Amino acid sequence: xxxxxxxxxxxxxxxxxxxxxxxxxxxxxxxxxxxxxxxxxxxxxxxxxxxxxxxxxxxxxxxxxxxxxxxxxxxxxxxxxxxxxxxxxxxxxxxxxxxxxxxxxxxxxxxxxxxxxxxxxxxxxxxxxxxxxxxxxxxxxxxxxxxxxxxxxxxxxxxxxxxxxxxxxxxxxxxxxxxxxxxxxxxxxxxxxxxxxxxxxxxxxxxxxxxxxxxxxxxxxxxxxxxxxxxxxxxxxxxxxxxxxxxxxxxxxxxxxxxxxxxxxxxxxxxxxxxxxxxxxxxxxxxxxxxxxxxxxxxxxxxxxxxxxxxxxxxxxxxxxxxxxxxxxxxxxxxxxxxxxxxxxxxxxxxxxxxxxxxxxxxxxxxxxxxxxxxxxxxxxxxxxxxxxxxxxxxxxxxxxxxxxxxxxxxxxxxxxxx
Numbered sequence: 330x331x332x333x334x335x336x337x338x339x340x341x342x343x344x345x346x347x348x349x350x351x352x353x354x355x356x357x358x359x360x361x362x363x364x365x366x367x368x369x370x371x372x373x374x375x376x377x378x379x380x381x382x383x384x385x386x387x388x389x390x391x392x393x394x395x396x397x398x399x400x401x402x403x404x405x406x407x408x409x410x411x412x413x414x415x416x417x418x419x420x421x422x423x424x425x426x427x428x429x430x431x432x433x434x435x436x437x438x439x440x441x442x443x444x445x446x447x448x449x450x451x452x453x454x455x456x457x458x459x460x461x462x463x464x465x466x467x468x469x470x471x472x473x474x475x476x477x478x479x480x481x482x483x484x485x486x487x488x489x490x491x492x493x494x495x496x497x498x499x500x501x502x503x504x505x506x507x508x509x510x511x512x513x514x515x516x517x518x519x520x521x522x523x524x525x526x527x528x529x530x531x532x533x534x535x536x537x538x539x540x541x542x543x544x545x546x547x548x549x550x551x552x553x554x555x556x557x558x559x560x561x562x563x564x565x566x567x568x569x570x571x572x573x574x575x576x577x578x579x580x581x582x583x584x585x586x587x588x589x590x591x592x593x594x595x596x597x598x599x600x601x602x603x604x605x606x607x608x609x610x611x612x613x614x615x616x617x618x619x620x621x622x623x624x625x626x627x628x629x630x631x632x633x634x635x636x637x638x639x640x641x642x643x644x645x646x647x648x649x650x651x652x653x654x655x656x657x658x659x660x661x662x663x664x665x666x667x668x669x670x671x672x673x674x675x676x677x678x679x680x681x682x683x684x685x686x687x688x689x690x691x692x693x694x695x696x697x698x699x700x701x702x703x704x705x706x707x708x709x710x711x712x713x714x715x716x717x718x719x720x721x722x723x724x725x726x727x728x729x730x731x732x733x734x735x736x737x738x739x740x741x742x743x744x745x746x747x748x
Contacts, residue, residue, distance in 0.1 A: 610687030627655040633739035650730030679717035692730040
């Protein structure tokens with residue numbers, strides 16, 4: 330029979346293993362849910378631009394983003410299946426151990442009952458030929474009588490313990506049988522989940538291959554319009570440079586004004602920030618990686634830094650921020666408390682809003698129907714305006730940047746789970 334301490338240790342190891350697995354399982358479940366949500370959103374965006382996809386780079390970018398999400402989902406499914414295989418093996422081992430334990434318990438219980446039966450039978454036979462009281466009284470001296478009393482007491486205690494062990498063994502046997510039933514139910518459930526996951530993996534693999542094929546066909550069609558796209562690329566680079574110059578000029582002006590104000594107040598600070606602005610900067614920095622997205626719904630289709638052209642090999646551009654595809658008439662919101670520094674217009678791209686957060690600045694480009702004006706103080710998630718939809722490509726995209734002084738930062742590192 331397993332001792333109670335061994336049983337408790339076995340149970341603890343089993344529960345800890347299950348807890349660790351459930352934690353990993355829960356994380357994978359959340360990750361899978363987020364990826365599926367992103368895939369559904371990109372599918373919705375693709376359906377809305379499908380009619381003119383043959384002339385849309387935007388469609389291709391969303392398609393590429395969806396492929397990455399689907400590939401990541403496949404990786405998540407593989408990890409989930411791998412973890413489940415380990416858990417199934419672990420459950421199978423636990424079942425074998427429990428079955429072995431039950432056999433040992435049953436044999437032990439049988440031995441205990443047999444031993445107890447022999448003891449009762451011997452006691453019954455002796456009862457007719459010996460009276461316990463006479464057994465004690467007939468002692469030759471007090472010392473012998475005392476020893477006989479102790480013997481009878483030990484005998485009764487032993488019988489009582491044997492009976493208790495039988496009951497305890499029976500109870501433990503029932504518990505093991507109940508645990509075995511639970512483990513078998515769990516194995517059935519885990520095996521069914523594995524079948525579902527393997528089936529999902531096959532479906533996702535087919536979906537990825539189908540999307541990749543669509544991308545290849547689209548790239549082939551788009552590559553025939555090289556002159557058109559090169560012109561579009563030049564226009565985009567020109568607008569990006571105009572935006573960059575305007576932002577840099579505004580930031581320079583903001584810093585100059587702050588320094589002049591600090592000089593009047595006899596303060597020595599590189600940016601001339603007030604204590605309130607310094608505190609705001611510090612809070613902004615402390616929220617790195619936790620800032621809300623500038624849109625309630627959206628997917629990043631162009632990230633910060635050097636980008637390869639979606640169609641033409643060898644052609645590269647540099648993105649000063651991130652481009653987020655979203656639904657038509659989506660509301661743009663400020664990512665942190667701040668003050669509207671400037672509102673300006675970029676031809677063909679819509680309006681741009683630059684918001685001051687102390688040392689930091691956030692830029693929102695491609696807007697219409699603004700809800701703010703220069704000088705307004707805003708709280709985090711307060712509405713700024715609405716994203717412009719470019720009818721020709723049916724493209725609804727927000728360009729978003731983060732600066733610290735004159736230095737550009739990757740917004741993906743600042744926004745919540747945007748990496």
